[in-house]
Amino acid sequence: MHADPAVEVTGLVKRYGSKAAVDGLDLTIARGSVTAVLGPNGAGKTTTIETCEGYRRPDAGTVRVLGLDPVADAAALKPRIGVMLQSGGVYAGARAVEMLRHTARLYADPLDVPSLVERLGLGSCGRTTYRRLSGGQQQRLALAMAVVGRPELVFLDEPTAGLDPQARRATWDLIADLRRDGVTVVLTTHHMDEAEHLADDVAVVDRGRVIAHGSVDALRGTDSALRFDGPAGLDLDTLRGLLPDGATARETAPGSYRVDTAMDPRLLATVTTWCADAGVMPDRLTVQRRSLEDVFLDLTGRELR
Numbered sequence: 001m002h003a004d005p006a007v008e009v010t011g012l013v014k015r016y017g018s019k020a021a022v023d024g025l026d027l028t029i030a031r032g033s034v035t036a037v038l039g040p041n042g043a044g045k046t047t048t049i050e051t052c053e054g055y056r057r058p059d060a061g062t063v064r065v066l067g068l069d070p071v072a073d074a075a076a077l078k079p080r081i082g083v084m085l086q087s088g089g090v091y092a093g094a095r096a097v098e099m100l101r102h103t104a105r106l107y108a109d110p111l112d113v114p115s116l117v118e119r120l121g122l123g124s125c126g127r128t129t130y131r132r133l134s135g136g137q138q139q140r141l142a143l144a145m146a147v148v149g150r151p152e153l154v155f156l157d158e159p160t161a162g163l164d165p166q167a168r169r170a171t172w173d174l175i176a177d178l179r180r181d182g183v184t185v186v187l188t189t190h191h192m193d194e195a196e197h198l199a200d201d202v203a204v205v206d207r208g209r210v211i212a213h214g215s216v217d218a219l220r221g222t223d224s225a226l227r228f229d230g231p232a233g234l235d236l237d238t239l240r241g242l243l244p245d246g247a248t249a250r251e252t253a254p255g256s257y258r259v260d261t262a263m264d265p266r267l268l269a270t271v272t273t274w275c276a277d278a279g280v281m282p283d284r285l286t287v288q289r290r291s292l293e294d295v296f297l298d299l300t301g302r303e304l305r
């Protein structure tokens with residue numbers, strides 16, 4: 001494993017007019033890892049990724065990708081990275097597989113095009129022009145173009161947005177293979193399950209900054225969230241008195257309750273006994289380990305979407 005990071009972003013600022021889309025963002029990504037950049041619409045994910053790709057110039061801060069400046073060293077960097085943009089970047093009149101073959105020829109040691117086409121289910125669109133492909137096919141082609149040159153590092157902006165479950169699964173498998181081959185993968189997503197399934201590390205971006213970064217496990221912690229529904233306005237103070245230090249009990253919406261703690265069978269019984277004493281039948285009671293969704297809610301007070 002390489003000691004130098006694959007990506008090092010320090011104090012990145014990018015403004016559009018008076019609005020800072022990225023506002024002092026710091027992010028270090030280890031080589032060989034899969035990192036999911038997660039955040040709500042407009043958080044600054046795409047702007048950050050496009051700056052790393054050299055498509056946008058920072059207004060302040062520094063960006064280093066494989067030790068290089070993405071703008072000044074673009075010629076040296078481009079052959080070493082793969083880029084999948086959220087939209088376009090492809091000549092609409094070109095035939096799909098021809099375009100992929102052409103891209104492969106630009107690299108010294110490309111992947112085998114027919115097997116990549118097969119894996120991503122693009123076999124049926126060989127002679128179809130890009131503009132006539134479905135949205136999902138265009139996306140899979142863009143993914144194929146990003147990886148065909150065997151890059152050291154790939155940036156994938158929402159690689160599975162709008163894909164059907166089968167294509168989504170094929171994309172996940174391809175990303176898992178890249179990771180196995182030691183490729184660094186940086187992807188943006190709105191899907192918690194995608195981040196939880198694929199990523200070694202998650203960087204949570206909100207309002208132009210990274211507000212949490214770590215392994216999925218570390219971010220989720222060991223607490224569980226116990227949820228139940230009941231009558232609105234229950235007095236939770238007596239319940240709080242029965243719970244261990246550090247536990248929280250909240251009414252998250254009228255009639256929806258949530259208890260966060262390192263849950264065990266005895267504590268579960270404590271909660272249900274408290275309900276019984278209050279004459280409350282808890283509805284839809286569940287106990288689940290905290291999800292990334294919960295982590296985001298706790299950090300920002302807002303739902304991710």
Ligand SMILES: Nc1ncnc2c1ncn2[C@@H]1O[C@H](COP(=O)(O)OP(=O)(O)OP(=O)(O)O)[C@@H](O)[C@H]1O
Binds near residue numbers: 016040046048
């Ligand atoms: N070219 C542009 N001109 C003006 N404003 C822009 C431009 N590109 C992005 N923005 C604004 O910058 C902010 C961050 O956008 P960005 O696309 O980076 O967010 P994002 O986290 O990728 O969002 P999404 O999940 O919706 O793709 C948004 O408020 C967006 O409207």
